[in-house]
Amino acid sequence: MSQLKPISHLDNIPSTPGKFKMDKSPYIHRLRWHSSLAKLTFWSFLFLGLILLFFFRSPPPSSPSDSSRRSLSNSNWGGPAWEKRVRSSARVRARNGLSVLVTGAAGFVGTHVSAALKRRGDGVLGVDNFNDYYDPSLKRARQALLERTGVFVVEGDINDSALLRKLFDVVAFTHVMHLAAQAGVRYAMQNPGSYVHSNIAGLVNVLEVCKSANPQPAVVWASSSSVYGLNSKVPFSEEDRTDQPASLYAATKKAGEEIAHTYNHIYGLSITGLRFFTVYGPWGRPDMAYFFFTRDILKGKQIQIFEAPNHGTVARDFTYIDDIVKGCLAALDTAEKSTGRGGKKKGPAQLRVFNLGNTSPVPVTELVSILERLLKVKANRLMLKMPRNGDVQFTHANISLAQRELGYKPTTDLQTGLKKFVRWYLSYYSSSGKKSAS
Numbered sequence: 001m002s003q004l005k006p007i008s009h010l011d012n013i014p015s016t017p018g019k020f021k022m023d024k025s026p027y028i029h030r031l032r033w034h035s036s037l038a039k040l041t042f043w044s045f046l047f048l049g050l051i052l053l054f055f056f057r058s059p060p061p062s063s064p065s066d067s068s069r070r071s072l073s074n075s076n077w078g079g080p081a082w083e084k085r086v087r088s089s090a091r092v093r094a095r096n097g098l099s100v101l102v103t104g105a106a107g108f109v110g111t112h113v114s115a116a117l118k119r120r121g122d123g124v125l126g127v128d129n130f131n132d133y134y135d136p137s138l139k140r141a142r143q144a145l146l147e148r149t150g151v152f153v154v155e156g157d158i159n160d161s162a163l164l165r166k167l168f169d170v171v172a173f174t175h176v177m178h179l180a181a182q183a184g185v186r187y188a189m190q191n192p193g194s195y196v197h198s199n200i201a202g203l204v205n206v207l208e209v210c211k212s213a214n215p216q217p218a219v220v221w222a223s224s225s226s227v228y229g230l231n232s233k234v235p236f237s238e239e240d241r242t243d244q245p246a247s248l249y250a251a252t253k254k255a256g257e258e259i260a261h262t263y264n265h266i267y268g269l270s271i272t273g274l275r276f277f278t279v280y281g282p283w284g285r286p287d288m289a290y291f292f293f294t295r296d297i298l299k300g301k302q303i304q305i306f307e308a309p310n311h312g313t314v315a316r317d318f319t320y321i322d323d324i325v326k327g328c329l330a331a332l333d334t335a336e337k338s339t340g341r342g343g344k345k346k347g348p349a350q351l352r353v354f355n356l357g358n359t360s361p362v363p364v365t366e367l368v369s370i371l372e373r374l375l376k377v378k379a380n381r382l383m384l385k386m387p388r389n390g391d392v393q394f395t396h397a398n399i400s401l402a403q404r405e406l407g408y409k410p411t412t413d414l415q416t417g418l419k420k421f422v423r424w425y426l427s428y429y430s431s432s433g434k435k436s437a438s
């Protein structure tokens with residue numbers, strides 16, 4: 001090993017305080033004084049350094065728009081009044097009701113599922129970080145809606161393990177409906193870090209807390225139809241290959257399914273993944289095509305409609321929110337108990353994955369035609385070759401497994417569902433001050 005030591009200002013500082021031996025000299029008192037001052041300065045800097053290290057330990061946001069991280073600093077929870085609200089929101093009112101922690105409760109699916117659970121007498125507590133991936137005022141409006149039905153939505157991030165642990169200290173949740181995620185297929189090219197943060201790190205954090213909880217809850221969570229990626233065998237069945245994701249979003253959802261397998265295998269967590277197929281409806285997500293097509297058609301703005309090579313049709317198995325909610329509730333109701341205790345597996349636990357789709361794909365051009373009829377406005381269409389941005393040409397769900405195991409049976413066609421969406425859209429954006437979706 002080299003004898004050369006790096007030159008550093010730390011070289012003269014003793015590694016063990018108190019063991020530093022000073023030569024005797026006439027200036028001994030002055031030196032001692034200097035030495036004490038130096039020690040004091042050193043320890044003050046070290047202390048300060050440790051404090052700074054503690055505060056800046058977490059990695060910096062991967063981009064300025066990584067809002068889920070930004071919102072961490074906004075989380076505001078704790079205290080007796082807060083705990084009382086949490087308890088009251090999660091209180092089960094129906095016989096044999098569930099006590100459910102819903103993550104992403106101010107999101108589109110989260111709001112609908114939370115309200116439905118509450119309506120039938122289950123206890124529901126929501127968590128949401130209210131990030132600005134899309135207009136947060138819509139999330140606040142959903143929160144207000146839930147508040148009126150008796151659901152408290154705690155503002156916090158799924159990566160905040162202290163918060164999640166605290167919630168489990170206050171309430172022994174029987175189920176976790178994990179819907180918080182970074183959604184959107186195309187946005188993954190702009191902000192890849194947010195997908196890793198929410199869909200990978202966030203999921204792991206939720207499962208970590210669940211596996212340590214006593215009793216462990218059963219977990220139902222949102223996977224995605226996008227895991228089928230470039231699979232061309234239709235309709236998509238749960239047994240088909242899912243190892244060719246076309247977007248980072250899809251890859252993080254697929255990774256989530258593998259992570260679920262691990263937590264089920266090691267810790268005995270009961271886990272059900274639901275592959276949602278392009279969910280739409282009232283209170284929907286403004287980043288989705290049906291939503292911003294509506295906004296742009298009404299504004300007279302041009303809309304871009306993607307087409308496959310050789311003018312091939314791009315189609316989606318659009319699924320109405322009420323059907324998805326029924327599937328989510330059935331997944332919760334049929335979830336078996338987790339088998340672990342104290343972070344240890346005591347026996348094999350349930351691990352499931354289901355397609356929740358509509359089973360009738362509709363071309364995007366037809367979606368636009370329906371919107372034109374409902375809005376009574378002609379769209380300014382621009383047909384565009386599908387960019388290489390993570391989109392797939394079509395999706396089509398085989399739902400026989402969900403039908404058999406969950407009694408899942410979608411009943412809303414696209415025309416009927418869009419009619420309900422448009423009615424909501426017009427009323428929401430015409431009411432007090434909300435001029436149009438941004």
Ligand SMILES: O=C(O)[C@H]1O[C@H](OP(=O)(O)OP(=O)(O)OC[C@H]2O[C@@H](n3ccc(=O)[nH]c3=O)[C@H](O)[C@@H]2O)[C@H](O)[C@@H](O)[C@H]1O
Nearest residue numbers: 183184185224225226276277278288289290304305306391
């Ligand atoms: O099932 C899922 O797991 C995913 O569903 C949803 O993704 P997608 O099915 O891609 O929905 P969405 O963006 O509404 O595009 C719809 C159609 O419009 C086409 N499209 C889109 C934009 C545009 O400008 N033009 C266009 O033609 C586009 O090519 C596509 O054919 C969720 O967003 C996603 O979070 C995830 O949950």
